[in-house]
Amino acid sequence: MFMTESVKIFCGDARNELKKITDESIDLIVTSPPYADQRKFSYGGVSPDKYVEWFMPVAAELRRVLKPTGTFVLNIKEKVQNGERHVYVLELILEMRKSGWLWTEEFIWHKKNCYPGKWPNRFRDAWERLLQFNKSRKFNMYQEEVMEPMGNWAKSRLKNLSETDKIRDPSKAGSGFGKNISHWLGREMSYPTNVLHLATECGNKNHSAAFPPALPRWFVRLFTRPGDVVLDPFMGSGTTLDVALELDRIAVGIDVNEDYCRAVMEKLSSRNVGLFASARML
Numbered sequence: 001m002f003m004t005e006s007v008k009i010f011c012g013d014a015r016n017e018l019k020k021i022t023d024e025s026i027d028l029i030v031t032s033p034p035y036a037d038q039r040k041f042s043y044g045g046v047s048p049d050k051y052v053e054w055f056m057p058v059a060a061e062l063r064r065v066l067k068p069t070g071t072f073v074l075n076i077k078e079k080v081q082n083g084e085r086h087v088y089v090l091e092l093i094l095e096m097r098k099s100g101w102l103w104t105e106e107f108i109w110h111k112k113n114c115y116p117g118k119w120p121n122r123f124r125d126a127w128e129r130l131l132q133f134n135k136s137r138k139f140n141m142y143q144e145e146v147m148e149p150m151g152n153w154a155k156s157r158l159k160n161l162s163e164t165d166k167i168r169d170p171s172k173a174g175s176g177f178g179k180n181i182s183h184w185l186g187r188e189m190s191y192p193t194n195v196l197h198l199a200t201e202c203g204n205k206n207h208s209a210a211f212p213p214a215l216p217r218w219f220v221r222l223f224t225r226p227g228d229v230v231l232d233p234f235m236g237s238g239t240t241l242d243v244a245l246e247l248d249r250i251a252v253g254i255d256v257n258e259d260y261c262r263a264v265m266e267k268l269s270s271r272n273v274g275l276f277a278s279a280r281m282l
Contacts, residue, residue: 018061238264
Protein backbone atom coordinates (compact mmCIF):
# COMPACT_ATOMS: atom_id res chain seq x y z
CA MET A 1 0.00 0.00 0.00
CA PHE A 2 1.22 3.49 -0.89
CA MET A 3 -0.05 6.16 1.46
CA THR A 4 0.06 9.92 2.13
CA GLU A 5 -2.39 12.24 3.84
CA SER A 6 -4.18 12.84 0.52
CA VAL A 7 -3.74 9.54 -1.33
CA LYS A 8 -3.95 5.84 -0.56
CA ILE A 9 -3.20 3.26 -3.24
CA PHE A 10 -3.71 -0.46 -2.66
CA CYS A 11 -2.17 -2.86 -5.16
CA GLY A 12 -4.04 -6.16 -5.30
CA ASP A 13 -7.41 -7.78 -5.93
CA ALA A 14 -10.22 -5.41 -4.94
CA ARG A 15 -12.07 -8.22 -3.19
CA ASN A 16 -9.13 -8.51 -0.77
CA GLU A 17 -7.81 -4.95 -0.63
CA LEU A 18 -11.20 -3.44 0.20
CA LYS A 19 -11.12 -5.34 3.49
CA LYS A 20 -8.31 -3.01 4.58
CA ILE A 21 -10.58 0.06 4.37
CA THR A 22 -12.53 1.18 7.44
CA ASP A 23 -16.31 0.73 7.60
CA GLU A 24 -18.38 3.69 6.35
CA SER A 25 -15.33 5.85 5.55
CA ILE A 26 -15.95 6.59 1.85
CA ASP A 27 -18.10 9.44 0.54
CA LEU A 28 -18.12 8.52 -3.15
CA ILE A 29 -17.18 5.51 -5.25
CA VAL A 30 -16.66 6.08 -8.98
CA THR A 31 -15.34 3.20 -11.03
CA SER A 32 -15.36 1.33 -14.30
CA PRO A 33 -14.59 -2.33 -13.63
CA PRO A 34 -13.42 -4.71 -16.34
CA TYR A 35 -16.41 -5.44 -18.57
CA ALA A 36 -17.23 -9.08 -19.25
CA ASP A 37 -14.59 -10.81 -21.41
CA GLN A 38 -12.78 -7.50 -21.98
CA ARG A 39 -9.34 -6.20 -20.89
CA LYS A 40 -8.14 -9.81 -21.00
CA PHE A 41 -4.52 -8.75 -21.41
CA SER A 42 -4.45 -6.64 -18.25
CA TYR A 43 -7.20 -8.22 -16.12
CA GLY A 44 -7.75 -11.73 -17.46
CA GLY A 45 -11.38 -11.21 -18.43
CA VAL A 46 -14.57 -12.44 -16.75
CA SER A 47 -17.17 -14.55 -18.55
CA PRO A 48 -20.56 -12.77 -18.93
CA ASP A 49 -22.27 -15.77 -17.35
CA LYS A 50 -19.98 -15.48 -14.31
CA TYR A 51 -19.88 -11.69 -14.06
CA VAL A 52 -22.50 -11.25 -11.34
CA GLU A 53 -20.94 -13.99 -9.25
CA TRP A 54 -17.53 -12.29 -9.66
CA PHE A 55 -18.72 -8.76 -8.87
CA MET A 56 -21.07 -9.29 -5.92
CA PRO A 57 -18.29 -9.87 -3.33
CA VAL A 58 -16.83 -6.53 -4.48
CA ALA A 59 -20.25 -4.89 -4.19
CA ALA A 60 -20.63 -6.21 -0.64
CA GLU A 61 -17.32 -4.64 0.40
CA LEU A 62 -18.18 -1.37 -1.35
CA ARG A 63 -21.45 -1.22 0.57
CA ARG A 64 -19.57 -1.79 3.81
CA VAL A 65 -17.03 1.00 3.28
CA LEU A 66 -19.51 3.55 1.85
CA LYS A 67 -20.99 6.08 4.25
CA PRO A 68 -24.80 6.01 4.68
CA THR A 69 -24.85 9.41 2.91
CA GLY A 70 -22.48 8.26 0.16
CA THR A 71 -23.00 7.29 -3.48
CA PHE A 72 -21.67 4.54 -5.75
CA VAL A 73 -21.43 5.29 -9.48
CA LEU A 74 -20.76 2.27 -11.71
CA ASN A 75 -19.71 2.75 -15.34
CA ILE A 76 -20.57 -0.41 -17.27
CA LYS A 77 -22.00 -1.61 -20.60
CA GLU A 78 -23.37 -4.92 -21.85
CA LYS A 79 -21.29 -6.77 -24.42
CA VAL A 80 -22.60 -8.40 -27.57
CA GLN A 81 -22.54 -12.19 -27.52
CA ASN A 82 -23.87 -14.47 -30.24
CA GLY A 83 -25.54 -11.57 -32.01
CA GLU A 84 -27.41 -10.08 -29.03
CA ARG A 85 -26.72 -7.98 -25.97
CA HIS A 86 -25.92 -10.07 -22.92
CA VAL A 87 -28.08 -9.37 -19.86
CA TYR A 88 -25.35 -9.52 -17.20
CA VAL A 89 -25.69 -5.80 -16.39
CA LEU A 90 -29.43 -6.19 -15.83
CA GLU A 91 -28.81 -9.28 -13.73
CA LEU A 92 -26.22 -7.36 -11.71
CA ILE A 93 -28.67 -4.53 -11.01
CA LEU A 94 -31.29 -7.00 -9.76
CA GLU A 95 -28.79 -8.85 -7.60
CA MET A 96 -27.48 -5.63 -6.06
CA ARG A 97 -31.02 -4.56 -5.20
CA LYS A 98 -31.58 -7.93 -3.53
CA SER A 99 -28.44 -7.36 -1.43
CA GLY A 100 -29.70 -4.01 -0.12
CA TRP A 101 -28.48 -1.44 -2.65
CA LEU A 102 -30.91 1.21 -3.91
CA TRP A 103 -30.72 1.74 -7.68
CA THR A 104 -31.36 5.47 -7.42
CA GLU A 105 -30.62 6.72 -10.93
CA GLU A 106 -29.12 5.83 -14.29
CA PHE A 107 -26.98 8.34 -16.18
CA ILE A 108 -25.94 7.95 -19.80
CA TRP A 109 -22.48 8.83 -21.08
CA HIS A 110 -22.86 9.90 -24.71
CA LYS A 111 -19.44 9.37 -26.28
CA LYS A 112 -19.28 12.20 -28.78
CA ASN A 113 -16.27 10.80 -30.64
CA CYS A 114 -17.02 7.08 -30.56
CA TYR A 115 -15.01 4.86 -32.87
CA PRO A 116 -16.19 4.66 -36.49
CA GLY A 117 -16.91 1.26 -37.95
CA LYS A 118 -19.31 -1.01 -39.79
CA TRP A 119 -21.17 -4.00 -38.41
CA PRO A 120 -23.69 -6.25 -40.21
CA ASN A 121 -26.53 -5.87 -37.67
CA ARG A 122 -25.86 -2.80 -35.50
CA PHE A 123 -24.52 0.76 -35.47
CA ARG A 124 -21.65 2.43 -33.64
CA ASP A 125 -21.71 2.09 -29.85
CA ALA A 126 -22.02 5.71 -28.73
CA TRP A 127 -23.14 5.44 -25.11
CA GLU A 128 -22.45 3.69 -21.81
CA ARG A 129 -24.35 3.32 -18.56
CA LEU A 130 -23.49 5.10 -15.33
CA LEU A 131 -25.53 3.40 -12.63
CA GLN A 132 -26.07 5.25 -9.35
CA PHE A 133 -26.49 3.14 -6.22
CA ASN A 134 -27.06 4.30 -2.65
CA LYS A 135 -27.43 2.74 0.78
CA SER A 136 -30.27 5.03 1.84
CA ARG A 137 -32.74 7.40 0.25
CA LYS A 138 -31.09 10.40 1.91
CA PHE A 139 -27.63 10.99 0.51
CA ASN A 140 -25.33 13.95 -0.10
CA MET A 141 -25.96 15.64 -3.44
CA TYR A 142 -24.87 19.15 -4.42
CA GLN A 143 -26.82 19.83 -7.60
CA GLU A 144 -25.83 23.48 -7.81
CA GLU A 145 -22.22 22.40 -8.45
CA VAL A 146 -23.06 20.99 -11.88
CA MET A 147 -25.49 23.60 -13.14
CA GLU A 148 -25.06 24.70 -16.76
CA PRO A 149 -25.46 28.03 -18.57
CA MET A 150 -28.90 28.44 -20.13
CA GLY A 151 -27.43 29.60 -23.44
CA ASN A 152 -29.25 31.53 -26.16
CA TRP A 153 -31.90 28.88 -26.80
CA ALA A 154 -34.09 30.13 -23.93
CA LYS A 155 -34.21 33.68 -25.32
CA SER A 156 -35.11 32.46 -28.80
CA ARG A 157 -37.75 30.09 -27.42
CA LEU A 158 -39.39 32.66 -25.18
CA LYS A 159 -39.26 35.79 -27.33
CA ASN A 160 -42.37 34.93 -29.40
CA LEU A 161 -44.53 33.78 -26.48
CA SER A 162 -47.42 35.84 -25.15
CA GLU A 163 -47.54 36.78 -21.48
CA THR A 164 -50.15 34.06 -20.95
CA ASP A 165 -47.89 31.47 -22.57
CA LYS A 166 -45.07 32.55 -20.29
CA ILE A 167 -47.17 31.81 -17.23
CA ARG A 168 -48.73 28.53 -18.29
CA ASP A 169 -48.26 26.07 -21.13
CA PRO A 170 -51.12 23.57 -20.79
CA SER A 171 -50.75 20.05 -22.13
CA LYS A 172 -52.06 19.73 -25.67
CA ALA A 173 -53.25 16.22 -24.81
CA GLY A 174 -55.38 17.56 -21.97
CA SER A 175 -53.52 15.55 -19.36
CA GLY A 176 -53.11 18.46 -16.97
CA PHE A 177 -49.34 18.02 -16.89
CA GLY A 178 -48.40 21.03 -18.99
CA LYS A 179 -45.12 22.92 -18.57
CA ASN A 180 -44.90 26.12 -16.58
CA ILE A 181 -42.78 28.27 -18.91
CA SER A 182 -42.39 30.94 -16.24
CA HIS A 183 -39.86 28.67 -14.52
CA TRP A 184 -37.43 29.45 -17.35
CA LEU A 185 -37.82 33.23 -17.25
CA GLY A 186 -34.81 35.23 -16.06
CA ARG A 187 -32.63 32.19 -15.49
CA GLU A 188 -28.96 32.19 -16.45
CA MET A 189 -28.20 28.68 -15.17
CA SER A 190 -30.19 25.45 -15.26
CA TYR A 191 -29.83 21.95 -13.88
CA PRO A 192 -28.38 19.40 -16.32
CA THR A 193 -30.05 16.29 -17.67
CA ASN A 194 -28.96 12.75 -16.84
CA VAL A 195 -27.14 12.49 -20.19
CA LEU A 196 -23.47 13.49 -20.17
CA HIS A 197 -22.11 14.49 -23.59
CA LEU A 198 -18.37 13.83 -23.30
CA ALA A 199 -15.63 12.77 -25.69
CA THR A 200 -13.74 9.57 -24.93
CA GLU A 201 -10.16 9.64 -23.66
CA CYS A 202 -8.14 9.57 -26.86
CA GLY A 203 -4.74 9.64 -25.19
CA ASN A 204 -5.33 6.17 -23.70
CA LYS A 205 -2.74 6.82 -20.94
CA ASN A 206 -1.33 3.30 -21.44
CA HIS A 207 -4.61 1.81 -20.24
CA SER A 208 -7.03 -0.27 -22.28
CA ALA A 209 -10.15 1.69 -21.26
CA ALA A 210 -9.31 5.07 -19.72
CA PHE A 211 -12.32 7.33 -19.36
CA PRO A 212 -12.10 11.13 -19.72
CA PRO A 213 -11.36 13.19 -16.59
CA ALA A 214 -14.58 15.14 -17.16
CA LEU A 215 -16.58 12.01 -16.33
CA PRO A 216 -15.44 11.42 -12.72
CA ARG A 217 -15.05 15.20 -12.24
CA TRP A 218 -18.77 15.69 -12.82
CA PHE A 219 -19.72 13.11 -10.21
CA VAL A 220 -17.09 14.22 -7.69
CA ARG A 221 -18.50 17.74 -7.84
CA LEU A 222 -22.10 16.48 -7.65
CA PHE A 223 -21.75 14.12 -4.69
CA THR A 224 -18.85 15.41 -2.55
CA ARG A 225 -17.34 18.46 -0.87
CA PRO A 226 -13.63 19.35 -0.43
CA GLY A 227 -12.08 17.03 2.12
CA ASP A 228 -14.41 14.12 1.32
CA VAL A 229 -13.02 10.71 0.40
CA VAL A 230 -13.32 9.35 -3.16
CA LEU A 231 -12.62 5.69 -3.98
CA ASP A 232 -11.96 3.93 -7.29
CA PRO A 233 -11.58 0.17 -6.64
CA PHE A 234 -10.52 -0.44 -10.28
CA MET A 235 -8.43 2.70 -10.70
CA GLY A 236 -6.53 1.70 -13.87
CA SER A 237 -4.69 4.80 -15.06
CA GLY A 238 -5.79 6.74 -11.98
CA THR A 239 -8.08 9.28 -13.63
CA THR A 240 -10.54 9.33 -10.72
CA LEU A 241 -7.73 9.81 -8.19
CA ASP A 242 -6.18 12.60 -10.24
CA VAL A 243 -9.52 14.42 -10.43
CA ALA A 244 -10.19 13.91 -6.71
CA LEU A 245 -6.88 15.58 -5.82
CA GLU A 246 -7.52 18.38 -8.31
CA LEU A 247 -10.80 19.12 -6.50
CA ASP A 248 -9.23 18.93 -3.03
CA ARG A 249 -10.68 15.56 -2.08
CA ILE A 250 -8.88 12.59 -0.52
CA ALA A 251 -8.20 9.90 -3.15
CA VAL A 252 -8.21 6.13 -2.58
CA GLY A 253 -7.45 3.69 -5.38
CA ILE A 254 -7.13 -0.07 -5.86
CA ASP A 255 -5.80 -2.03 -8.80
CA VAL A 256 -4.58 -5.58 -9.27
CA ASN A 257 -2.10 -4.55 -11.97
CA GLU A 258 1.24 -3.56 -10.43
CA ASP A 259 2.29 -1.61 -13.52
CA TYR A 260 -0.81 0.57 -13.23
CA CYS A 261 -0.22 1.12 -9.51
CA ARG A 262 3.35 2.21 -10.18
CA ALA A 263 2.32 4.45 -13.07
CA VAL A 264 -0.38 6.17 -10.99
CA MET A 265 2.09 6.85 -8.19
CA GLU A 266 4.55 8.39 -10.62
CA LYS A 267 1.87 10.46 -12.34
CA LEU A 268 0.37 11.84 -9.16
CA SER A 269 3.75 12.62 -7.63
CA SER A 270 4.87 14.50 -10.75
CA ARG A 271 1.64 16.51 -10.93
CA ASN A 272 1.49 17.26 -7.22
CA VAL A 273 4.89 18.52 -6.12
CA GLY A 274 5.77 17.33 -2.64
CA LEU A 275 2.64 15.20 -2.33
CA PHE A 276 4.59 11.99 -1.93
CA ALA A 277 7.43 13.40 0.11
CA SER A 278 6.23 11.33 3.07
CA ALA A 279 4.97 8.35 1.02
CA ARG A 280 5.75 4.91 2.32
CA MET A 281 5.11 1.38 1.18
CA LEU A 282 3.68 -0.99 3.77
